[in-house]
Amino acid sequence: MRLRCLLPVLTVVIAAASLAQQPAIDPALAREIDSILAIDNHAHPMLSPPADATDREFDALPVDSMAPQTDPIALRPDWPPLHDAWLALFDIDLKPPLTPETQKLLNAARAGVKAREGEHYSTYILEKSGISTMVANRVAMGTGVQPPRFLWVPYEDALLFPLNNASMAAATPDRTQFFALEDKLRARYLHDAGLTKLPPTLDAYINQIVLPTLRRQHQYGAIAAKFELAYLRSLDITNPTHAAASAIYSKYIGVNTSPDLATYKPLQDYLFRTIALECGRLGMAVHFHSMAGAGSYFSIAGGNPMNMEPIFNDATMRHTNFVMLHSGWPFVHQTGALLQKPNVYLDISQQALVIPAPTLATWLREWLELFPDKVLFATDGYPYSPYLGWEESTWIAARNARQALGIALTGMERDGEITPARASQIAHMVLHDNAADLYHLPTVKPTSP
Numbered sequence: 001m002r003l004r005c006l007l008p009v010l011t012v013v014i015a016a017a018s019l020a021q022q023p024a025i026d027p028a029l030a031r032e033i034d035s036i037l038a039i040d041n042h043a044h045p046m047l048s049p050p051a052d053a054t055d056r057e058f059d060a061l062p063v064d065s066m067a068p069q070t071d072p073i074a075l076r077p078d079w080p081p082l083h084d085a086w087l088a089l090f091d092i093d094l095k096p097p098l099t100p101e102t103q104k105l106l107n108a109a110r111a112g113v114k115a116r117e118g119e120h121y122s123t124y125i126l127e128k129s130g131i132s133t134m135v136a137n138r139v140a141m142g143t144g145v146q147p148p149r150f151l152w153v154p155y156e157d158a159l160l161f162p163l164n165n166a167s168m169a170a171a172t173p174d175r176t177q178f179f180a181l182e183d184k185l186r187a188r189y190l191h192d193a194g195l196t197k198l199p200p201t202l203d204a205y206i207n208q209i210v211l212p213t214l215r216r217q218h219q220y221g222a223i224a225a226k227f228e229l230a231y232l233r234s235l236d237i238t239n240p241t242h243a244a245a246s247a248i249y250s251k252y253i254g255v256n257t258s259p260d261l262a263t264y265k266p267l268q269d270y271l272f273r274t275i276a277l278e279c280g281r282l283g284m285a286v287h288f289h290s291m292a293g294a295g296s297y298f299s300i301a302g303g304n305p306m307n308m309e310p311i312f313n314d315a316t317m318r319h320t321n322f323v324m325l326h327s328g329w330p331f332v333h334q335t336g337a338l339l340q341k342p343n344v345y346l347d348i349s350q351q352a353l354v355i356p357a358p359t360l361a362t363w364l365r366e367w368l369e370l371f372p373d374k375v376l377f378a379t380d381g382y383p384y385s386p387y388l389g390w391e392e393s394t395w396i397a398a399r400n401a402r403q404a405l406g407i408a409l410t411g412m413e414r415d416g417e418i419t420p421a422r423a424s425q426i427a428h429m430v431l432h433d434n435a436a437d438l439y440h441l442p443t444v445k446p447t448s449p
Contacts, residue, residue: 024358025406026413029420033402033427037132039435040398041378042153042287042325042349045136046390048121048144049114057139058383058390060155060185061228066174066295074354074396077387084399085392089113089128098387106387119144125391129379129398132432133441137226137287139185151439153224153287154217156275157232158186159210160268162198162249166258168232172297178231189213202242202249202267206274214278223439224285224323225275230303231293233261237311238269245270276311280320285438290335291326291350306334312341319343321438326350326380332363339371345438349378352401353393360400361407368408368426369417376438377401377431405430 025033044058056062073079077097086092092109094102117124122144126134136150161168161182169179190198193212199205214225229235248267252259276286290305292298305328311317320343327346328335338344346367351360367375379401381394409423418426435441 024410025403026410026420026423029410029413029423029427030406032424033406033431034130036130036428036431038130038377038398038431039441040126040129040131040134040349040381040394041323041347041376041435042137043134043379043381043394044138044383044390045122045125045134045145045150045381045394046383047142048117048119048123051143052114052121055142057142059137060139060157060226061178061181061231063294064383065177067172067297069294069296069298072354075384075388077385079388081396081400082387082392085395089125089391089395096387103386110389110391123149125381125394129395130402131379131394131398133435134381134394135223135378135435135439141221147221148442151441152217152220152222153226154222155185155228156214156225157228158182158189159213159275160229160271161232161264162186162205162271163252163264163267164256164258167260168258168264171261174295174297175232182232192216198253200250200253202246202270205249205253206271210271210274211278214275214282214284218282218284222284224287225279227272227286227288229272230289231295231298233265233268234299234302235288235290235305235307236302237272237308238266239273239310239314240266240270242270273311273314273317276317276320276322280317283440285321285323285345287323287325289326290324290328290331290346292329300330304328304331304334305338306331309338309341312338312344317343321345323347323376323438325378327367329355333366336363336367336370339367339374345374345376345434347376347378348401348404349380349397352377352379352397352404355400355404357400357403357407360404361411364404365408365411368430369412372426372429373434373437375430376435377405402431 046052046058047055079096082096086094086106090109090113094106114121126149134150135153136145137153141152165179169176190209193209199208245267279286290303292300305324322344324335324346326349329351335346379394379397381390383390384393405427409426412418413420413423
């Protein structure tokens with residue numbers, strides 16, 4: 001009797017011990033994942049030397065001057081993976097956190113690699129990170145950051161705010177500086193359109209500035225349009241009439257009075273819809289920030305991608321593909337549910353950097369169990385700090401994302417949900433094929449590192 005009672009317990013103990021001895025990632029699958037040359041759906045690469053010295057166009061709204069937040073562990077100077085990135089990229093063995101002296105050593109090692117690689121430097125970072133193609137969120141492309149290895153995604157938020165933005169800018173200290181930057185970028189688009197002032201009517205503004213800007217960007221190779229709207233206001237997009245939007249524009253254009261947020265919003269929403277529809281006609285995707293953002297004033301609730309569901313449900317938008325950048329953390333389950341919309345995708349940028357692989361693997365597995373053809377690899381490589389540049393963040397995020405993908409697929413394989421062949425197929429889909437299909441990209445064979 002005692003033996004019969006003990007047998008089930010022993011069976012559970014032995015099974016648990018067996019599972020504990022198994023690696024988190026199937027070794028054969030890990031090797032294959034590491035060998036796949038990836039398409040990075042979202043990052044902010046900097047120009048190659050010598051243009052990098054003055055490059056500020058890696059973001060329309062750089063986050064390096066925002067009111068400080070409590071940084072996640074992955075952005076702090078004592079993060080252990082920094083050592084691995086410095087060693088892999090710059091062949092220097094340093095332990096974080098850096099001292100003033102070791103920071104000088106890192107700077108010198110980085111400068112040495114830049115001098116050696118020259119205009120090839122940005123591509124060198126891709127090759128070290130196992131990335132064949134990087135989708136570059138930049139105001140403009142430039143030295144060393146060009147097709148076919150780098151594909152352009154410009155910013156469109158400035159087009160949403162053509163009026164006096166004083167009331168919008170007053171909402172938070174961060175928005176005070178952000179709207180000044182948006183006004184500057186809109187002036188640039190105005191100049192590119194050959195105009196010196198904004199037109200008097202909404203139709204003229206759309207036909208002389210908004211649509212020509214999008215078409216010019218598309219002509220120059222843009223594959224998508226980027227919105228950082230969640231840094232400026234809520235993602236809640238209504239469906240105002242043309243008449244309502246036109247009335248707001250006509251009343252406030254060219255005057256010192258700034259409309260309040262509620263009055264201004266229908267015009268912004270109408271312009272967003274106009275841009276999204278044109279992107280669909282041009283074959284450009286719409287990218288938007290959908291994760292808890294930087295700074296201490298970011299509205300996490302306002303950035304919930306569920307706010308965008310009315311847009312996704314709009315039949316007129318079905319020819320426009322939307323990509324939820326950063327996949328909506330902390331709203332990861334809601335984000336996954338939105339993938340049932342036929343024209344909605346997500347990428348794991350930023351999460352790949354700041355969320356440890358075992359944790360990221362839990363909701364990554366959920367998405368892959370339901371919609372494996374809608375999930376895109378991405379890093380959000382970005383110049384965060386002197387110790388965590390776009391180079392280190394790209395390399396670390398790429399490694400962490402591959403580990404999370406391996407953990408998720410190995411778990412699905414061991415639980416009998418997929419075969420090894422299907423695990424291999426999904427790995428290729430996430431790292432490369434889904435993005436290639438979304439953007440209709442040709443195969444690019446990288447040069448050897």
